[in-house]
Amino acid sequence: MSVLVYTESEKGNFKKIALEVASYAKAVANQMGTTVTAITINANDTSELGKHGVDKVLKVNNPKLDTFNAKTYADIIKQAAEKEGSKVVVVSSSADSKYLAPLLAVQLHAGYASNVVAAPTSASPFTVKRTAFTNKAFNFTTIDTDVKIVGVSNNSFGLVENSGSASAEDFSPSILENGVHVDSVDKATNKVSIADAEIVVSAGRGLKGPENWGMVEELASVLGAATACSKPVSDLGWRPHSEHVGQTGKPVAANLYIAIGISGAIQHLAGINASKVKVVINTDPEAPFFKAADYGVVGDAFDVVPRLTEKLKEFKAQNA
């Protein structure tokens, strides 16, 4: 009956979202009067999970699983759910979890709600609040099946620490062969990815050319932030497509989103609206982004950004 949570790791270390989904699973388990079991694949130290509400860890370690594969991983989670008799399975909103969740749903005959932003509002009927219309609204959805899958929106629930500890158990599921083979993975290892970032610094056409991105990267580096860009910028080839955020690009749900020289087209706002605090720096006081922002600076990015970076450096030095 345990709530099962898939806690993702990368190179053996848990991603921050793993601790967030564990915290979420704990909230669900409390509502249902049960415990939390985590399934980990090739993770090293699992003690962190205990501090975020997990009672038991099923550890899968197998070099065949070093590269993520949606169908194989979904099958492993299914085996864990069956072993635990879980009625609720919690996953994150990472690209990998969103890839495997629908496959898992079919396997478990489970209803799946994605982009969930809060603990269930009711355990029976099982009701969750999720975002819809690309962050322009929420909907309350009941999951009507016996087994339920909840995809938690990144950065929506936060981390909840407690004093518990988790027992660990080795788990050796059968490994499903399947027809999608990963040939190569191309990933910047020294950069914060937009999906994992708490702070995102984003810039648009107001920067006039790709040669001016140095100041954006410097601001991002002071804040430990990911860099992003608007659609025109990626269409012009100034920045890689992987940095394009907005409706047709990557979604952003950061704690802080800083937009520099981005006017704020509705397609852009749709993609970043889930961010908690939005700061806009733009020369045009009429830019639509000011209506969507929490804080605004009307000014020239070439003047404001370097000075803001300096101020933040001082702040960091004082608060280190």
Added chain:
Amino acid sequence: MKILVCISHVPDTTSKINFTDGDTKFDTNGVQFVINPNDEFGLTRAMWFKEKQGATVDVVNVGGPETEPTLRKALAIGADGAIRVNTPATDGFAVAKQLADVIKNGGYDLVIAGRESIDYNGGMVPGMIAGLIDANFVNNCISLEVDGTNAKAVREIDGGKETVSTTLPLVIGGQKGLVEESDLRIPNMRGIMMARQKPLTIVEPNGTTTETTTVKFEKPAPKGAVKLVSPDNLDELVNLLHNEVKVI
């Protein structure tokens, strides 16, 4: 190669989102509906396969008669035929189940759907189809090449991308990158005229099974006005971010 492109009929991005009937129904009053942007990238890639590799391309939608103009637009862009499964799109699973039947009956080799629709953002239909018909599946697909029954695809991952090889039958959760925005086609008059002659087949649903139910909608709390900080007082901005909203 027989390609099926799944088309969601969604409110245009600029639509005002409102609800009626005690916040239980989406208010379609004054809303213009379009092909879901993620599906349109897939449709345009399918046109490339049609023109360069002789593929046939059908489009499909699960929904009532009101979705037919959207399917006609896909025909005007160049699809060969359209199918409408005559039942409301109640939840992701119900839609995937109807589409799985269409795919089995039509013998499609490649199914292209958008990674998610911009209305309900469920992001589950492509994966569920793949699970139901036991086909290979690549989500967040930003590049696709097919040679015989072999396919090479690139998937966007958090912080990078991944190249995979796989085989047909294949289901794709597509997005921008499959083609670029500038490759998207606006139907011309000839396409629109031809679309009128193309078959639009209405299929009755094979039962309905839902797994989830939307019970209520809610609009976000109205946002307070922006707080403007003078460019000469950036210390104040740092202070607000640190003390007022505590994000740094």
